[in-house]
Amino acid sequence: MSDAALRVMVVDDHPMWREGVARDLSEEGFDVVATADGCASAAARAAAVRPDVVLMDMQMPDGSGAEATAAVLAAHPGAHVLVLSASDERDDVLEAIKAGATGYLVKSAQRSELVAAVRATGDGQAVFTPGLAGLVLGEYRRIARSPEPDAPTLTQRETEVLRHVAKGLSSRQIATRLSISPRTVENHVGAALRKLQLGNRVELARYAIEHGLDQE
Template sequence: MTETPLRVMVVDDHPMWREGVARDLTEEGFDVVATADGCASAAARAAAVRPDVVLMDMQMPDGSGAVATAKVLEAHPTARVLVLSASDERDDVLEAIKAGALGYLVKSAQRSELVAAVRATGDGQAVFTPGLAGLVLGEYRRIARSPAPDTPTLTQREIEVLRHVAKGLSSRQIATRLEISPRTVENHVGAALRKLQLGNRVELARYAIEHGLDEEQ
């Protein structure tokens, strides 16, 4: 049975770059379902075509990539946003992640790196240009606060699973590390989502990072 290709939308205000990236991804087997050149058009098209992955620039005429990311996720909450930007400035990276982006890649990346990053993002993994992941984790740890007293209690196994989710590992990889079945991993993920009232693995990973659960105890 042929695997369904990832549905991708490319958002960038530069036509040549936008179409070039879309062409490259199509040649690599992705289904590029839409392109957009700004915040408003990105949100509208995401709602219409419901892509799996949104490749997002940080500079657009009607707002930043962070604003566009928030708008896209409001219109299509299950989308996974990967920023592809010329900027590796700290503020741009943090704004994008806080808006809901799953990863951040600079435009100097090789085509093979971009292809791998899009595939990983589609699998729910956080992908960063080398050096940026530490910046993001460091910032979340700096602002991390203790859970409120009424925060639901997670089991030790759920915390172990969350720790690996925060590192971007797939259910199969987590299962191998913890010597349990992938189905059991998914059961723990589902239980944590219900307890914490979160919508998906991206939010779960962010929760784990914010509360320091991604660090080895």
């Protein structure tokens, strides 16, 4: 997705910071379609303007960033939420990811890091400040050690596809590795989404990581 087509919304309760980030992203060629200062306004504006990427603070006057993330994704499921927070506390990071955020960046990041993170988030990649990715993966693997009862059964091929999704490969790359067509890959991805009752490829990758498939 090109920067010009990437629609971004900035959510932060500090006006100067919010407008500064919005200005920086606009200068870099992103289309900043809205800003918001809280959970309720973020959800309402996400529904109205349908951004591709939402930059989300973790502290809001009417709730947490995790609550705002969940509200935004309920209002516009197609959005990708990238947390931009002063906090790198374990609980904040995990709550944000559990609420549906695809990445987490601390506010001390350089402008170039932020721009690259927004771009990657728009492409559906998971982006983390160095050190936080390991924390998140470690937590998912800890959870995965306790098997879920009545877990859906995937076919061998669906599991193979899921393993490559967990490693961040595109449908075309997966198709090449498995010697099948990209359409067949998408069919397997769709079947896995239905069986696991997940909404999109990011959630599917998260499920695969939780179950250690990226290590196989």
